[in-house]
Amino acid sequence: MIPFNIRQFSCVFVGLTFSRMNSAKPTKLWKKLAIPAALLALSAGLLSRWPASRHATEAARLGQTSSSERLEAVIDQPGPLSVETLVGADWQVPRSGLINLKSTRAQAAGMKDGPEPIQIYAYAIRHPTQGLFLVDTGAERALSNDRDHAALRGILARAAHLDLLEVRTTTGAWLTAHDLVPSGVLLTHLHLDHVLGMPDIPGSVPVYAGPGESDERGLMNVFTQPVIDRALGERGPIRQWQFQPDPSGRFAGVLDVFGDGTLWALYVPGHTAGSTAYLARTPKGPVLFTGDACHTAWGWEHGVEPGTFSDDQPMSAKSLRQLRDLVARHPSIDVRLGHQALAQR
Numbered sequence: 518m519i520p521f522n523i524r525q526f527s528c529v530f531v532g533l534t535f536s537r538m539n540s541a542k543p544t545k546l547w548k549k550l551a552i553p554a555a556l557l558a559l560s561a562g563l564l565s566r567w568p569a570s571r572h573a574t575e576a577a578r579l580g581q582t583s584s585s586e587r588l589e590a591v592i593d594q595p596g597p598l599s600v601e602t603l604v605g606a607d608w609q610v611p612r613s614g615l616i617n618l619k620s621t622r623a624q625a626a627g628m629k630d631g632p633e634p635i636q637i638y639a640y641a642i643r644h645p646t647q648g649l650f651l652v653d654t655g656a657e658r659a660l661s662n663d664r665d666h667a668a669l670r671g672i673l674a675r676a677a678h679l680d681l682l683e684v685r686t687t688t689g690a691w692l693t694a695h696d697l698v699p700s701g702v703l704l705t706h707l708h709l710d711h712v713l714g715m716p717d718i719p720g721s722v723p724v725y726a727g728p729g730e731s732d733e734r735g736l737m738n739v740f741t742q743p744v745i746d747r748a749l750g751e752r753g754p755i756r757q758w759q760f761q762p763d764p765s766g767r768f769a770g771v772l773d774v775f776g777d778g779t780l781w782a783l784y785v786p787g788h789t790a791g792s793t794a795y796l797a798r799t800p801k802g803p804v805l806f807t808g809d810a811c812h813t814a815w816g817w818e819h820g821v822e823p824g825t826f827s828d829d830q831p832m833s834a835k836s837l838r839q840l841r842d843l844v845a846r847h848p849s850i851d852v853r854l855g856h857q858a859l860a861q862r
């Protein structure tokens with residue numbers, strides 16, 4: 518999820534421009550705007566090819582190619598992992614970004630655009646021998662006590678209504694309280710709201726993400742890329758999952774992360790090119806982390822894909838369908854969504 522869309526950001530941009538126009542002398546106005554406007558027009562093509570991140574990437578050495586068949590053979594067997602949800606922050610963003618309001622089901626339900634409450638999560642997964650892994654990163658300390666130095670700051674923070682973000686638990690405070698250093702961060706994707714806690718994670722900790730996340734192109738990246746790269750900081754290259762097609766076609770790809778059948782990476786492109794869901798086997802049963810393949814409880818319950826925040830809505834609808842089909846085949850799966858909690862069953 519990017520917590521606003523290009524139209525909304527454009528409104529802020531135009532608003533700022535307009536406010537400057539009003540303060541300028543009318544006779545000189547066209548001179549002031551002509552050159553910037555021409556430059557903007559000339560560079561529009563270039564800007565629309567702006568990458569999501571300039572942070573280096575490399576192939577992940579972790580993760581064995583597997584299949585949905587092998588996953589589903591063990592999925593209902595209790596596993597050794599523990600899972601804890603860290604609620605980093607409460608926020609609100611436009612519903613139209615989170616849910617495809619043009620879908621038949623959303624229209625039938627009479628859903629309208631408006632602010633939708635969301636949460637920013639990190640999920641702590643403990644493995645008996647591999648250590649602690651975080652799925653996504655929650656919220657950094659600076660968001661609670663030093664916003665001028667948070668990775669998300671400045672004009673983008675205003676456009677994203679960071680003033681509406683209320684920090685609950687910072688990732689740094691949680692790691693300190695538990696005296697833990699993660700063995701790795703498993704990103705569901707590289708949108709800024711999923712790396713907001715990254716500055717609290719030591720630079721030595723390896724970061725994994727799906728293929729092509731940094732290479733995603735778009736005008737919006739002109740604004741978001743500095744935030745994402747600031748959050749990633751000086752750490753080593755992002756390690757990209759090496760997915761191969763799932764033979765059954767139930768998913769775009771399936772990896773057995775440690776090769777022991779406890780933690781799985783599921784390739785679910787659409788929201789972004791490399792969107793990845795994870796599944797952990799715990800003593801109480803399987804836990805699925807959808808990432809932004811599904812942001813909201815309503816979207817999950819009604820099978821409606823994300824809205825304007827997604828790159829490829831038809832593909833994201835397909836990936837959501839594949840995840841919901843998995844849960845239909847294995848109803849004991851505990852589903853943790855990108856930005857809202859499902860009601861306890």
Ligand SMILES: [Zn+2]
Binds near residue numbers: 519
């Ligand atoms: Zn998101």
